[in-house]
Amino acid sequence: MSDSTGEKGKTIKSDEDITVVHLMRHGEVENPDGILYGRLPDYHLSDLGRQMADRVAEHLSSRDITHVVASPLERAQETATPIAKAHGLDLDTDGRLIEAANVFQGKTFGVGDGALRNPDNWKHLVNPFKPSWGEPYVEQVVRMMGALDAAKDAARGHEAVCVSHQLPIWTVRSFVEKRRLWHDPRKRQCTLASLTTFTYQGDRIVSVGYTEPARDLVPAHLLAGAKPAKGTTGGGKAYGA
Secondary structure, eight states: OOOEEOGGGOEEOOTTOEEEEEEEEOOOBOOTTOOOOTTOSOOOBOHHHHHHHHHHHHHTTTSOEEEEEEOSSHHHHHHHHHHHHHTTOOEEEOGGGSOOOBTTTTSOOSSSSSGGGSGGGGGGGSOTTTTTTBSOHHHHHHHHHHHHHHHHHHTTTSEEEEEEOHHHHHHHHHHHTTOOSOOOGGGOOOOTTOEEEEEEETTEEEEEEEEOTTGGGSOGGGSTTOOOOTTSSSSGGGTTO
């Protein structure tokens, strides 16, 4: 870290500070009914999800992590806990890292026995560019950028881990990489327990990376860019994660 001490002992931040913020998607969730759980409480990691969390904690054990923060939802808190523990840190919570709001929360999503079988729900699908069925992409970007900036400031000159959810992570990455925000959900590069890593020089993002430390634990149909498994609606147990 290239901070120096100025007048009266104040720390002067340098534009040469390199800070790394890992934005992590939580592990697999216990969800046998395939519910779009969204922001609902009491959806916890499965046994496999806990293995994923432990794997990423091991992967990051040698990194210079000084700050760990998570979405308030249980699955994110449980994913972040072994990482914080491995570094002897308290786990912080930031509500800005929460899952995107969705009108189909609490329902199965699909045409057969899912929410789309009911014509009353079709009105929510009129504008995929916003999207009309949930929290606008622009609002997701604003809150996620705020959370990333807060983590960067908390870990300045070191590394931070922020545990969040697939759609907000992919949306803020798309914004940073100057892609359109509306997209095909099947093509998000944001597998369970993956790390989307933002490197800052001072307060400016200079690079974005992506890794899957727990890739071998992720069922094939849930890997980034994979087609849904037969008989599921976009990802089975982890749908809506």
